[in-house]
Amino acid sequence: xxxxxxxxxxxxxxxEVEGRTLLSSFLREGLALTGTHVGCDTSQCGACVxxxxxxxxxxxxxxxxxxxxxSVTTIEGMANADGSLxxxxxxxxxxxxxxxxxxxxxxxxxAAALLAENSKPTEAxxxxxxxxxxxxxxxxxxxxxxxxxxxxxxVSGIAAE
Amino acid sequence: xxxxxxxKPSSIADAVAALRQEDAQALxxxxxxMPTMKQRLAAPSVLVSLTxxxxxxxxxxxxxxVEIGAATTHAxxxxxxxxxxxxxxxxxxxxxxxxxxxxxxxGSLANNDPAADYPAAALASGATIVTNARxxxxxxxxxxLFTTALEEGEIITAVRxxxxxxxxxxxxxxxxxxxxxxxxxxAKTSAGVRVAITGAGEDGVFRWTDAEAAxxxxxxxxxxxxxxxxxxGLIGDLHGTPAYRANLVKVMxxxxxxxx
Ligand SMILES: Cc1cc2nc3c(=O)[nH]c(=O)nc-3n(C[C@H](O)[C@H](O)[C@H](O)COP(=O)(O)OP(=O)(O)OC[C@H]3O[C@@H](n4cnc5c(N)ncnc54)[C@H](O)[C@@H]3O)c2cc1C
Ligand code: FES
Ligand code: FES
Numbered sequence: 001x002x003x004x005x006x007x008x009x010x011x012x013x014x015x016e017v018e019g020r021t022l023l024s025s026f027l028r029e030g031l032a033l034t035g036t037h038v039g040c041d042t043s044q045c046g047a048c049v050x051x052x053x054x055x056x057x058x059x060x061x062x063x064x065x066x067x068x069x070x071s072v073t074t075i076e077g078m079a080n081a082d083g084s085l086x087x088x089x090x091x092x093x094x095x096x097x098x099x100x101x102x103x104x105x106x107x108x109x110x111a112a113a114l115l116a117e118n119s120k121p122t123e124a125x126x127x128x129x130x131x132x133x134x135x136x137x138x139x140x141x142x143x144x145x146x147x148x149x150x151x152x153x154x155v156s157g158i159a160a161e
Numbered sequence: 162x163x164x165x166x167x168x169k170p171s172s173i174a175d176a177v178a179a180l181r182q183e184d185a186q187a188l189x190x191x192x193x194x195m196p197t198m199k200q201r202l203a204a205p206s207v208l209v210s211l212t213x214x215x216x217x218x219x220x221x222x223x224x225x226x227v228e229i230g231a232a233t234t235h236a237x238x239x240x241x242x243x244x245x246x247x248x249x250x251x252x253x254x255x256x257x258x259x260x261x262x263x264x265x266x267x268g269s270l271a272n273n274d275p276a277a278d279y280p281a282a283a284l285a286s287g288a289t290i291v292t293n294a295r296x297x298x299x300x301x302x303x304x305x306l307f308t309t310a311l312e313e314g315e316i317i318t319a320v321r322x323x324x325x326x327x328x329x330x331x332x333x334x335x336x337x338x339x340x341x342x343x344x345x346x347x348a349k350t351s352a353g354v355r356v357a358i359t360g361a362g363e364d365g366v367f368r369w370t371d372a373e374a375a376x377x378x379x380x381x382x383x384x385x386x387x388x389x390x391x392x393x394g395l396i397g398d399l400h401g402t403p404a405y406r407a408n409l410v411k412v413m414x415x416x417x418x419x420x421x
Contacts, residue, residue, distance in 0.1 A: 132257025
């Protein structure tokens, strides 16, 4: 076992991990942050996306021990300080960007990473950026709409589908 | 996944020493190796991370050559290798953003997946693969499916790309995996034209020499109209027959020439 220390959602945390402990397991089992979902565990679906040093990463495909010293943000870190939903989360609720909600944590984290890089993306840019996030419920249209709305763009002309 | 001992050296020399241990294997971005270990198709007893080695990271452009550290991520190449635009465009379309934030050029070349993108860029550009021990020309490096000239314990430290006069990559994506169903990288230099095809060959990336000869005389998409790529040795699977891929080889090469 090796000791790792990270900053997770602003707090310094430490834990003992095996070499093979995935970041997703460290977050969910070690820190009880179960908002990060594991869908495929094979780096295909994007449900497990978190931010590592500000960048979107699939937490099922990173070893916790490799990220000693990193700063990690999970879906639990996306709400406002008063506990209300953050901008991207609120946009997903307002525009029905989720149904079962399983893909949503990864979608929100990927969308937030996109908006940090590109504050006013086009629809095509949103679709390209979310290629690694799979949703089996919504058909994507409302997710795209929610991300565009979260960027402050007018989405009233985009029909709900 | 079987457990292993994890080490993260900070120099190439320490990494090479660590890789001398029994059943040791290099770990770069892990985007290929980790899924492989989960399937227990790989079970190293020591994993040597290459991502803590500063001398293996970064992009340097000078004298018409772009040199990229092997542990540089796809996202970093997409953002920082502006001196070679065809390469930045290729890097920005590998997988998805999360894969690009971890996966590295060295890992991709060492893995030599028959549908990977970077091998086409390296072969068409006539790149040099720099290892801890020697320099290997791209023409000698790729040796068949998931096989390269690397010896046991040898690691790629950097890749040197001479920047062509004109170049472009055209990729027909397999929509589920985003790997290349067929991709063509075309590079034109004063010495002639090189065309490298990925995704289509049973032995991995290869040069389409008939197209190179035709394009060296006249660098236009139309010059390939009368040419057919040979179906021999092309992959046939549920995504496409060899004949379908042969057609894609031609169409993707023409698109790359038009875009170059
Ligand atoms: C969802 C998904 C989509 C993808 N789509 C694409 C795509 O469209 N196109 C594409 O080209 N690739 C794609 N990939 C693969 C991706 O580009 C990987 O990052 C890449 O193939 C491996 O790089 P890595 O740094 O992750 O290597 P790792 O997984 O860490 O290592 C791969 C292999 O290379 C060895 N190795 C690593 N670094 C070195 C080195 N410096 N010297 C010697 N050996 C080394 C390792 O021991 C291992 O055997 C995709 C992957 C995923 C998960
Ligand atoms: S659980 Fe990580 S990509 Fe699906
Ligand atoms: S809302 Fe159910 S998978 Fe996306």
